[in-house]
Amino acid sequence: MEWTQAIGGSVARTLPWRRALGVGLIGVLGVGAVLYLLLTGRGRLAMTLVFLELFVAMATVNVRAAILAVFTYLIILGDLRRLLIPVFGWSGTDPLLMVGSVFALVVTAGALVNREIRFDTKLAKWTLVLMAIMVLQIFNPKQGGLMVGLAGAMFLIVPICWFWVGRTYATLAMVRTLLYGLVVPLALVAAAYGTYQVFFGYLPHQQHWLEMNWYAGLGDPNNPAPISLFASNTEYGKFISIGAVLAWAAFLRGNRGAGLLVPPLLIAIALTGSRGPLFFSLAMMVGLWAVLARTTATWVLRGALAAVLAASGLVWSLTQASQLDLDPHVQARLNRQAQEFIHARRGDEEYSSAEKHFTMMLGGYLYPLREPLGLGIGAVTKAAVKFGGRSYNTETHLGNSFVALGLPGGIVYHVVIVLLVLTAFRYWMRTRSLIALALLGVLGVTMANLLAGEAYAVGPLVAFCAGAVDRLALSNRTERDA
Template identity: 80%
Template sequence: MRLTFPLFGTAAAISWRRTLGVGVLGALGVGAVLWLLLTGHGRLALTLMLLELFVAMATVNVRVAILAVFAYLIVLGDLRRLLIPLFGWSGLDPLLVVGSVFALVVVAGALVNREIRFDTKLAKWTLALMAIMVLQIFNPKQGGLMVGLAGAMFLIVPICWFWVGRTYATPAFMRTLLYGLVLPLALVAAAYGTYQVFFGYLPHQQRWLEMNWYQGLGSPNNPSPISLFASNTEYGKFLSIGVVLAWAAFLKGNRMAGGIALILLVAVALTGIRGPLFFSLAMMVGLWAVLSRSTVVWVLRGGLAAVVAIVGLTVGLTTATQLDIDPRARKRLERQAQEFVYAWRGQTDYSSADKHFSMMLGGYLYSLSNPFGLGIGSVTKAALKFGGRAYNTETHLGNSFVALGLPGGVLYHVIIFLIILYAFRYWIFSRSLISLAILGILGVTMASLLAGEAYAVGPLTAFCAGAIDRLYSNCIVNKIN
């Protein structure tokens, strides 16, 4: 008896012996899950169960499994909070590694099936970057091997999503991922987060807040919205991805998508986080500008749109902060106005943009005095959890020099440049919705490959980077042929 189904994207004939082996492994897995539950390791049991489920799905249809894992990663933050009454809370939650382990398994399967090729500049440079990152695991300056190994889980393993995207992305699949999954969940996240702004956290989130409050959330009495995510920062980044997806669809003729983009943009403003709002508006300007086929018109359209965006933002925030609205919402908008209105007018001495630029510059300068870097764990939570030496510039560009040293930092910047360049060229060649949408995503995330602590946004960005390498390469081949 022989069964045939796609294994990691290729047809594979499965003999009854192998089927029996898979069944035995599945039974052992179920037994392990039950044992972990009975011994009080509920989170570990759920982790093992989810991994078995996602890997089993991948043996049938890897692309469906990828969609399922991304859905899981998007809701992971709130899922962990919901489980507190059942399993308690742990800062070293095994549920965090599900996406990374899945990516490792898929990449391993693709390597065995010889589906991964290193035939482009971007692929070769990314492989070289990962080699440098592996060496930085053993950098003694970060405080020990455990710091390096934990840092690898945050930074190296998520880059495996680059190879997943490069191997399995197609235009049709990207449309399903971005417009069938990410954009709808961005709307759900926006509704959830906006509810938190006006009505506060739900009971399970309040319980988590009392256990895990940190300064980045603001006042415990009026914390920043986190929606489905592990942090308010990732929530803002995910909303900005939703904004550019809806905006790209609007620019390609879907009029309803313009309203969706506006709704998501308001939700971004209500987070009180400045970066996502700035990058959302900047990419809305940029995407509208590149609709033209003339470089001169790009500049003219970009300049005009930038003026409209600045005036609209200034008037909008000034008006909104003067309205008789909920004090919690006004506080979020006033925080935005402090950066985008008052700082520009010279009415305040504080500017978070200046602070972040100084921190990023510090990362660049650090590599001059420490050319071999501080180690891959130094820019992640691993340094704090395992007593290592921490130095985080809060920007992936600055962190690349701190963690990887001068050679690794330079190589990382080359890779980011190539990703943006290929995304731009892919748009010029194809003029498709997907090319415009991916360009927008890579723009609002700055094509960060060192965002492993953003458990959904980091893998999604890396996946899109790999997808661009594949789609652009295929586009070039088709043009030549």
């Protein structure tokens, strides 16, 4: 049996003695390499090798269990890196960030060699075309050099490998375990952790990291935004938004206990001070309730009613919250939400950032008028700043697609997103199952962002769910036809 067959399996396989001997030798060499790296002071690289060996070894026995383990690792990765500072120091180019990407590459390569990846849907075919364009954009000289393109590939191309992982290995049972056995519980943990940071401040290891790595996105250094388990406050807000929408989906499908999880998650989202996650969470909750209906007219009526109720409730809640006499650190975050949703302007000072973000996205759509072939995939990532390249980021994946990939690539990316949303919606309409509604919610609350490689857990999760939707929808159609 070939190794690629073993990695593609979902149950334990017996390796022939030659293969078992080879795996054993690789393990011994790996242990030796880890010891060498530790002795030479490269502890983070040693830890990276340990995690990679562990996850790949798991994949040779049970690839689905390995995928779940890797997602657990990615979710806690931000705080894990901070905890290791006293032992191994800090590095802006931390190799621990590569574990998820390398694992996805290895599993995707194994599935390709084993001919388990199929291009038998429109979404799969267009995603393949998109990746081909992205590979070509690695060599776009306008981004500032090959290193910028190669580094950009790690942020944009490699995370999309998770689409193929999801499309090859996702099953109903696995997706249920991932979303409700892993993501929702860890979203609750993350929300509790982040809320603690809002009220009591960072823990010592996080404060140490903050002193070395403060950046403007964290806000006031004396009252930094909560980051919880994650590398950034932005990803933290996105992740607990996913958790809130998943809990809401379960509530809508009859799990009344899941409804109790929604309020604390929404409160944690509000306390981040970030307006986007709160808006998209509420909007997606409205949308999921609306699509429970079976006719278009009822969708519109339910959606309009829910939107009015949600908006009224949000305005009332934030109005009351802004009048509370809470700790100044907490009050500042609630006031920031109130400034966005209750009034966009007060005097000459502009509070709303919606107009700014829309203008930036529009600039991305118009960018092909200046650069029809785009700047290259590194230009919209941290790679451009790190390697001195040309940087232009619209802070939206839709706008960035035209900046990075040019007019042809931007159009292809939009085709992929439209096909993905249609596939998810049709899957829900055919099955009306919890998993279909949950996947629709994940894609909706994240705007089906497949270019979120700098969100080390959320990016792979969204791409995996996109692949899972395509696989499960195809399986459902095949069963119905049979």
